[in-house]
Amino acid sequence: EVQLVQSGAEVKKPGESLKISCKGSGYSFTSYWIGWVRQMPGKGLEWMGIIYPGDSDTRYSPSFQGQVTISADKSISTAYLQWSSLKASDTAMYYCARRGDGYNLGYWGQGTLVTVSS
Amino acid sequence: QPVLTQSSSASASLGSSVKLTCTLSSGHSSYIIAWHQQQPGKAPRYLMKLEGSGSYNRGSGVPDRFSGSSSGADRYLTISNLQSEDEADYYCETWDSNTYVFGTGTKVSVL
Numbered sequence: 461e462v463q464l465v466q467s468g469a470e471v472k473k474p475g476e477s478l479k480i481s482c483k484g485s486g487y488s489f490t491s492y493w494i495g496w497v498r499q500m501p502g503k504g505l506e507w508m509g510i511i512y513p514g515d516s517d518t519r520y521s522p523s524f525q526g527q528v529t530i531s532a533d534k535s536i537s538t539a540y541l542q543w544s545s546l547k548a549s550d551t552a553m554y555y556c557a558r559r560g561d562g563y564n565l566g567y568w569g570q571g572t573l574v575t576v577s578s
Numbered sequence: 579q580p581v582l583t584q585s586s587s588a589s590a591s592l593g594s595s596v597k598l599t600c601t602l603s604s605g606h607s608s609y610i611i612a613w614h615q616q617q618p619g620k621a622p623r624y625l626m627k628l629e630g631s632g633s634y635n636r637g638s639g640v641p642d643r644f645s646g647s648s649s650g651a652d653r654y655l656t657i658s659n660l661q662s663e664d665e666a667d668y669y670c671e672t673w674d675s676n677t678y679v680f681g682t683g684t685k686v687s688v689l
Binding site: 497555562570 | 610611612614616621622623624627637667669671672673676677678679680681682683
């Protein structure tokens, strides 16, 4: 069974750094792209970017390019989303999602709530 | 880059059917899409992949009350025999060269 398990909720101050994680299991981690999706409070889903853990090929949405960094450690089957300097506007739920057998996103993590407040 | 347009809300009575629409932008009418359901307070759940021909594949464990169809640039999700647990937000998704886009979502209310 494919599972994506994300790290727990975070409360941070503006300007702090953060790295959240998404651990994949039940499949060959290096063979499927994993993406990140933001959902701000009361809003819809926004695609942020995607990584292929096999070779770390990464693509970003223009809206998020330069704002976040997506990475993966295939030795521990884990993808990451990180910020170097958080802003209050980064407060949101973040989901990881793996491509299905086609190109669509077919599996979702449970989400990580990030709260940025002074 | 394709754009997906969804109506903001839909409602129907318990046990009836509701049909949601996701419209692809000009020049992208042949694209395959996926439908996802997000129940209140939960993570999204993949429902199905839907081709321009109308052929669709439901995800594992998705009830056959959920079906898909297509007409031109429009992609539809029909929920039959509506249940209370179907009250949720529904998002369509598509992709182009490993970049992805979501529709704005349709909130379904069960009366």
